[in-house]
Amino acid sequence: MMLRVVGGKVHEGAIQFVRNESIYFKTSEGSVVRISMASLNPAGKKMVGSWIWKQGGSKEYASWIGTTDQSFSKPWPRTVYGPTSIQLKKVQSLSKKKLLIYESSHYRFLINTKVEPRVIQRFAVLFEATHKFVFSLPINASGHYMEKGSKFPIYLFGDFASYYRAGGPQGSAGVYMPRNQSVLVPMPVLGVRWTGRKWEYEKRVSNRVLSHELTHQLCAGPAFASWYIEGGAEYVASTRYTHGVYHSNNGKQRVFDYVRDKDGLDDGSGRRLGSRIAMMQLEDFMKLPYAHFSGGRDANKNYGVGLLLTYYFYHHDGGGEAKRVKQYIKAVQLGKGERAAQKLLLAGRSYAQLQEEFRKFCAKGGINLEFAKK
Structure with a gap:
């Protein structure tokens, strides 16, 4: 040629x-x-x-x-161990005009405040463990195909004011920015506080927001439906994480607790929607434009039900082998439209039939979805 x-x-x-x-x-x-x-x-x-x-x-x-079949055929992970120690490389020193930059195996940390390497090493475990967990899922995450040697950018800010000025949404604890494929994080949400002289660790805090945003970064690119974009990120966020380890066992109970329970999980995270959730028709939900899905008063509910639907397709629908959702993912990744891709999820069913099967699945888990009448 x-x-x-x-x-x-x-x-x-x-x-x-x-x-x-x-x-x-x-x-x-x-x-x-x-x-x-x-x-x-x-x-x-x-x-x-x-x-x-x-x-x-x-x-x-x-x-x-040519690579997707191998990525989709991996067994679903039960326990994923992140690195026990992090090797950091200092790339740039902090000055009035330059950010402090450190790199781990897969991430580049760009920091606007003075911070010791030991502090970065400690919270970098979460980033690297999340990277390993997402890539262990048989969903062909787009981050697999980054150019060799590239790093995922993480911007860290010493205070919330700097984070907001950089584009972080008010009231958020971290955000993925599609325009430059970076994640922005205010340092205090990592469980550290500034003493006036240095950063010190406080009590353990929830990392759910960060693992959610990291998943967006690792899976960016394909134009998936809103429910799967956010449901997939919520799936990782709701997976039990302890000291660099993701535990997928007993995942169903945890997902339902995360969506339903009034008090949330033991780390305080969760959607807390209760056991009865009023819903639009499932077909309408699966076709919601992203701005409508993630904005407005129903956003919290949409994220929670998106998680339930993602879990349903990952672990229950079609015999529990995620066959149909893998077909959906591959179709979108190969550039097919959402309408054609969702036909693979339906697998010959109508949306009404899928809605009833999904409703029964959720009811067995203790959540009653009350879909609007047509």
Whole structure:
């Protein structure tokens, strides 16, 4: 194959994969070069488009083709152990014009305050353990396909005021920012406080918000439905986490407690929706635009029911092997529309039939979903 870029230069060899508008091309000499899609002449773009089409995918997700089957076939994890110790690399010192930067295996921490490495090492365990847990799930998380050597950016702020100025929503304890694929976190929510001289750890605090936002970062990209975007993040957030370890055993009871119980879980987290939840029709819920799903007075309820629906598809529907939801995920990742992808979830059922099966599943777990009449 010969690819010609604007200006006349010709690359001879074979396409390895396409990712983020770039072609990774192995030349006839054996080296791998990165070629921007925009730099190709019309004939080159047509050639790459033909290669992508033959792979069965789209320009956005062609890099995932050929790797998805392995990612989806992994067994569902029961216990995932994060690193017992963190090796940090200092990249940049703090100054008036520069942030303090440390890197762990998969994360780059950009910090606007003075902080000792031992403090970063301690809370970096949560980040690295979450990374390992999400990647152990058989859902083909998009973060698998980051360029080699890349780090996930985490911005840490010494106070809430700095966090809000940087774009953190008022009242939040962390946020994922899609525009630069970063997570913003105010330091106090990590269980540390500033004494006037240094950061010190206080009593244990809930890490649910952080694991939720980290999941968004690790799974960013595909245009999934709102219920799965937030339900998938809530699934990780509701999984029991202790000292660098995620425990998936007894997950169903924990998920129902997280959604229902008035007092929440033992760490104070949870949606606390009670045992009776008034709902719109399931079809309408599964098609809610993201702004309507995550905003307004029903947002907390939407997140909780999104978690229940995600758990249902992961561990109960179709024999409990997550077969249908994996088909849904793969379809969206390969660029298919949401309507076509949801047909794979329905598997020949109507939305009314799926609604009744989901209602019965939740009722057995102690939550009565009261769907609106058509």
